[in-house]
Amino acid sequence: MSSLLHIIRFTRTLWPLYLGILVCSVVTAAAGLAVPFIIARATDTVTDTVGGRLTVSSAVTTVIVLAAALLMAELVTTVVSNVGGWLGDVMSNRMRTILSVRYFEKLLNLPQRWFDTELTGTIVSRLNRSIAEVTSFAKTFSNSFASMLITTLAVLVISGIYAWPLAVLLLVITPVYIGLTALTSRRWQRLEGEKNTEVDLAGGRFAEVIGQIRVVKSFVRERGELELFTRRFRRTDALTRAQSTHWHRMDVLRLGALNLVFFGIYVIIFVRTAQGAFSLGDMVLLVQLMAMARNPVQSMSWVIDASQHAIAGSKDYFRVMDTPVDGRRLVSVDAGTGVVVEAEPEQTDADPAAALHPVEGAPSIAFEHVSFAYEQGEDVLHDVSFTVGRHEKVALVGESGGGKSTIVNLLLGLFPVGSGTVRVAGRDVSELALEPLRRSIGVVFQDASLFSGTIEENIAYGRPGASPEEIREAARRANADRFIEHFPDGYATVIGERGLRLSGGQRQRIAVARAILKDAPILVLDEATSALDTRAERSVQAGLDELMADRTSLIIAHRLSTIAGVDRIVTIRDGRIDEIGTPAELAASGGIYAQLLALQDSGQRRRLESFGIHG
Incomplete structure (x- = not known):
C-alpha cells in the first residue's frame, strides 16, 4: 500500500481529478443505494393494496411516482458514473504522462555508470510494464472500486439500523476476507517479482537482438536467441502456475468463509421477516443491500490482484527513480505538465546554453594527477597529468584498453574523477554544471x-x-x-x-x-576514422581538417596517418602517461609511438611487396 501512496504523492498535481472522481463515486453510490429503498416502498405499497389496507387508485399513483424516482436514480447513476469514468480515463492517461516523463527525465540525469550495467531493452520493458500496471489499476479503482467502497460502508450503517447482528456479520467478514487476501498476496507478490524479472530480461534481449539483427543472422544465431527468449517466458509459465494455484486455493477458503457468513445474514433476514419484525418491503430492501455489500467484498480478490500488479510494478519504477544522480541534473520537469522548468543549478555562466568562458591564460584542457577506476580498487588511470593549450592539437596514442577513451569520459563529466582534477577552460569539471561544460566540447565518435x-x-x-x-x-x-x-x-x-x-x-x-x-571551442575526435576504409577515411579526414581549424583538439587514433599534423602526442601505457612530445621527438625516442610507427611502416612495405613493388 505504501507504494501506491507513493504514486499518489508523486502525482499530487492530479488532485482536482482525484476529487472529481471521489464526488462522482459518492453521488453514484447514493443513487445506487436509493434503488433498494424505492423498490422496498413499492413492494410494501403493492402488499398493502393486496391486503386491502390501501386503495387501488392511491396505490397506482404511489407506484408511478416511485417508478419515476427509480428512473431518476438510474439516470443519475448512468450520467454521473460516466462522468466519473471520463475523469478516470483522463486521470489515468495524465498519470501515465507524468510517470513516463519523470522516468525519462530520471534516465537523462542518471550517471553513465548506471547505463553501463543495464540493457536498453530492459529499461524500456520496465517502463512499459510498470506504468501500464499502475495506470491500469488507477483507472479500475477510480471507475469502480471507490463507489463500491462507499456503498459497502453505507450498507453497513443501514443494516445496523435495521438489525445490529447483520452489521456485526458484515464487520466480521470484511477484515477476515481482507486478512486472508493479504496473507495470500505475500507469496503472490514475491512470485510476481520473479516473473517481472524474467519478462524484463527477455524484453531487454529482444531489443538487443532486433537492434543487431545483422550480427545474429551472420552468425546463424536465430535458433539460439529464440531458445533463450522462449526459455525465459517458459519460466514465467511455471511461476504463473505456482502463483495461480496458491491464489485460487486461498480464494476457495476466502469465498467459503464469505458464503458461510452470508448464509447467517440471510437466515436472520428471512426468520425476522417470518416473525413479523420486518415487512416484506424491509426484507426486499435488506436482501438487495446485502447483495450490494456482497459484490464489493467478493470482488476484493480481483481488486487486490490488480493492486498487487501495481505494487510490484511501482517497486521496479521507484527503484530507478530512487537511484542517485550524483548531484548534477541536466534537465528537470514539472510533475504535472512535463514542461522543462529548471536549468541545472549553480550555473557558472549567466547563459546556461552558452559554452564556458575560459579563464585568462589557462589551458583549454588540463589533467592534474588524475586517477580513476570503474570498479572499486581497479584503477584504469594512474596519476595522469597533461595539458592541451588553446588551439593546440594533441593526440592520445596507446594500445587498446590503455585508458584513452576513459580520458574522454572524464573530460565530458560522464564519470566523476576518482582523485586529482580535470579542468576545462581553467575550471574544475567536478564543480561545473554539465550543460555549459558539454556545450563547450564537440565530439566525433568512432560510431557516428x-x-x-x-x-x-x-x-x-x-x-x-x-x-x-x-x-x-x-x-x-x-x-x-x-x-x-x-x-x-x-x-x-x-x-x-x-x-x-x-x-x-x-x-x-x-x-x-x-x-x-x-x-564548440574544444573538439574531441575519438577514433573518428578507424572504422572506415581508406577512401572513406580520406573524405571524412577532409571534413575533420576543416573542423579542427582554429580549435582546441584532442584526438584519439589508431591510424597514425590521421595525427601526423598534430602539435604534440601523449602516449599512454596501462593507464599511465608514458611520453609527451612532438611527433618528430617521439618518432626518435623508441617509445610506444616509435614502435607503432615502425609497425605501420613494415605493414605498408609488406602491402607494397605483395603488389611486386620493392623499396
Missing part, C-alpha cells in the same frame, strides 16, 4: 551514433534552431554536401534507425557536420 529521422535533423541535433543555410554550410565543410544532394529528398532524406541507410563514411561525415554546426 545518428538518430532515425532526416539528415537535416541529425546535422542540427546540437543546434536545433539552426537555419537551413547554416546546416548546408556545415555539410559543405564536412565534405558531405555532394552525397546528400544526390538523394532524391536531399536533406529531408530519412536515414533509418542509427543511420543504417547510409554507408559508414556517409554517417561519419554527417557526424562531422553535426560537430561543425555545434561550433
Whole structure:
C-alpha cells in the first residue's frame, strides 16, 4: 500500500481529478443505494393494496411516482458514473504522462555508470510494464472500486439500523476476507517479482537482438536467441502456475468463509421477516443491500490482484527513480505538465546554453594527477597529468584498453574523477554544471551514433534552431554536401534507425557536420576514422581538417596517418602517461609511438611487396 501512496504523492498535481472522481463515486453510490429503498416502498405499497389496507387508485399513483424516482436514480447513476469514468480515463492517461516523463527525465540525469550495467531493452520493458500496471489499476479503482467502497460502508450503517447482528456479520467478514487476501498476496507478490524479472530480461534481449539483427543472422544465431527468449517466458509459465494455484486455493477458503457468513445474514433476514419484525418491503430492501455489500467484498480478490500488479510494478519504477544522480541534473520537469522548468543549478555562466568562458591564460584542457577506476580498487588511470593549450592539437596514442577513451569520459563529466582534477577552460569539471561544460566540447565518435529521422535533423541535433543555410554550410565543410544532394529528398532524406541507410563514411561525415554546426571551442575526435576504409577515411579526414581549424583538439587514433599534423602526442601505457612530445621527438625516442610507427611502416612495405613493388 505504501507504494501506491507513493504514486499518489508523486502525482499530487492530479488532485482536482482525484476529487472529481471521489464526488462522482459518492453521488453514484447514493443513487445506487436509493434503488433498494424505492423498490422496498413499492413492494410494501403493492402488499398493502393486496391486503386491502390501501386503495387501488392511491396505490397506482404511489407506484408511478416511485417508478419515476427509480428512473431518476438510474439516470443519475448512468450520467454521473460516466462522468466519473471520463475523469478516470483522463486521470489515468495524465498519470501515465507524468510517470513516463519523470522516468525519462530520471534516465537523462542518471550517471553513465548506471547505463553501463543495464540493457536498453530492459529499461524500456520496465517502463512499459510498470506504468501500464499502475495506470491500469488507477483507472479500475477510480471507475469502480471507490463507489463500491462507499456503498459497502453505507450498507453497513443501514443494516445496523435495521438489525445490529447483520452489521456485526458484515464487520466480521470484511477484515477476515481482507486478512486472508493479504496473507495470500505475500507469496503472490514475491512470485510476481520473479516473473517481472524474467519478462524484463527477455524484453531487454529482444531489443538487443532486433537492434543487431545483422550480427545474429551472420552468425546463424536465430535458433539460439529464440531458445533463450522462449526459455525465459517458459519460466514465467511455471511461476504463473505456482502463483495461480496458491491464489485460487486461498480464494476457495476466502469465498467459503464469505458464503458461510452470508448464509447467517440471510437466515436472520428471512426468520425476522417470518416473525413479523420486518415487512416484506424491509426484507426486499435488506436482501438487495446485502447483495450490494456482497459484490464489493467478493470482488476484493480481483481488486487486490490488480493492486498487487501495481505494487510490484511501482517497486521496479521507484527503484530507478530512487537511484542517485550524483548531484548534477541536466534537465528537470514539472510533475504535472512535463514542461522543462529548471536549468541545472549553480550555473557558472549567466547563459546556461552558452559554452564556458575560459579563464585568462589557462589551458583549454588540463589533467592534474588524475586517477580513476570503474570498479572499486581497479584503477584504469594512474596519476595522469597533461595539458592541451588553446588551439593546440594533441593526440592520445596507446594500445587498446590503455585508458584513452576513459580520458574522454572524464573530460565530458560522464564519470566523476576518482582523485586529482580535470579542468576545462581553467575550471574544475567536478564543480561545473554539465550543460555549459558539454556545450563547450564537440565530439566525433568512432560510431557516428545518428538518430532515425532526416539528415537535416541529425546535422542540427546540437543546434536545433539552426537555419537551413547554416546546416548546408556545415555539410559543405564536412565534405558531405555532394552525397546528400544526390538523394532524391536531399536533406529531408530519412536515414533509418542509427543511420543504417547510409554507408559508414556517409554517417561519419554527417557526424562531422553535426560537430561543425555545434561550433564548440574544444573538439574531441575519438577514433573518428578507424572504422572506415581508406577512401572513406580520406573524405571524412577532409571534413575533420576543416573542423579542427582554429580549435582546441584532442584526438584519439589508431591510424597514425590521421595525427601526423598534430602539435604534440601523449602516449599512454596501462593507464599511465608514458611520453609527451612532438611527433618528430617521439618518432626518435623508441617509445610506444616509435614502435607503432615502425609497425605501420613494415605493414605498408609488406602491402607494397605483395603488389611486386620493392623499396
